[in-house]
Amino acid sequence: MSAAAVELREIILGGQRIAYTLRRGARKTLGLRIDHRGLTVGVPLRVGLREAEAFIRSHADWVVEKLQARPSAPPAAAFEPVEGASIPFLGEAWQLRLGRGNNRVLWHEQGPDKVLELALRGGADARQLLLRGLQQRSLELFTHRVEEFCLRLGRPTPAVGLSNARTRWGSCSSRSGIRLHWRLVHLPLGLIDYVVAHEVAHLVEMNHSPRFWAVVESLYPDHLAARKALRQAAAHLPSI
Incomplete structure (x- = not known):
């Protein structure tokens, strides 16, 4: 075949x-x-x-x-934010470093290794600080990508927010704008862009008609392959 x-x-x-x-x-x-x-x-x-x-x-x-x-997949084991642990960010492995500070997340991108440092105040929760840092970066990135795809369509940029939905990567509403699951930030930018293009296309067609898919095609021509890759990648994301 x-x-x-x-x-x-x-x-x-x-x-x-x-x-x-x-x-x-x-x-x-x-x-x-x-x-x-x-x-x-x-x-x-x-x-x-x-x-x-x-x-x-x-x-x-x-x-x-x-x-x-169909039986649901077993839940992923909770990610443990310990010294030296590896966590994906935009499809690349970042190494966690635990240090002392005023509860800040520091991104060290210089040199051969990418290091995400949790500068913890005494007694602070490393998991919560990591979650806060990832969500902050995801919102900044998603907002920029939504702006980019809206510009291509000649549409004003709606409000952009984060979601933690169990079954959807994103949503689009005329009232609340576009919401994207923060865990997408673990994935390569190309897959994030597919989800963004899908939701931005709903600004034109609030349905899944052939006209909607034509808009998606214009924004992201390889959307069928991206959807398949997204399903595969989702099974390997860390649970924080």
Whole structure:
């Protein structure tokens, strides 16, 4: 099977946006498979997208039920902010250093090693200080990226805030603006930009219609590959 025979797509079932893999191959029938990677739809080579999605919708109840019944991944072990621990920031490993100070987070980017120093006042909580430092940097970065993508669309920049949602990386509302999950800051900038582009596109289309995806495509042409990479990377983020 050629690489062109595999597509990453999305469909709305029961009011939910569901990602799926569409595989065209030398087969005679259409089939559905659900495993730890999600939904895969196998179709003959000549079957078009409209027919494939009609087939998925005809099994919508089964698909939604099976996806919801999948066992959830075990929670990641809590990250321990100890001397020498490694933590990802923008896709690169930073080494933690614990020192004394007035509860500040210091970012040392010079030299061969990237060091994140927690300058702790006596008795201070290292985890809380680390969390505060990461969230501060994430808000600064996310605001800058939202401004950049809004500029490309010729739209005013909305309010930008952080979220800690359990199931979504971002949200966009005409009332509260754009909110992005602070843990995205662990990921490479390219994946952060994909999420930002997705939410900024909602400023034009508050839905997931073909028009919406056309806006996403204009902002981030490789969004299908980025969505797949984001799902894979999410399983390896530290839990702070």
